[in-house]
Amino acid sequence: MMKSNDCRYNPKQSACDIEVECAVLRESLNDAENLYHEMSEEIEYLNNRVFYLERLLMAYGIKDIYDNK
Numbered sequence: 001m002m003k004s005n006d007c008r009y010n011p012k013q014s015a016c017d018i019e020v021e022c023a024v025l026r027e028s029l030n031d032a033e034n035l036y037h038e039m040s041e042e043i044e045y046l047n048n049r050v051f052y053l054e055r056l057l058m059a060y061g062i063k064d065i066y067d068n069k
Helices: 017-059
Strands: none
Touching: none
């Protein structure tokens, strides 16, 4: 059985740099995924708000400033 500090990639090495790098990358990936989901929710909220405001402006007869027709 492997000791907790043995490296499965290089049995001659007691401390495994690859395992440490994998742990750091795994944590970074988790942080990035959490940030992505938070930002996706914020973007969806803002898109919904813009949509609502555009409809409100159109309801009051204010022309869309991006409409080139």
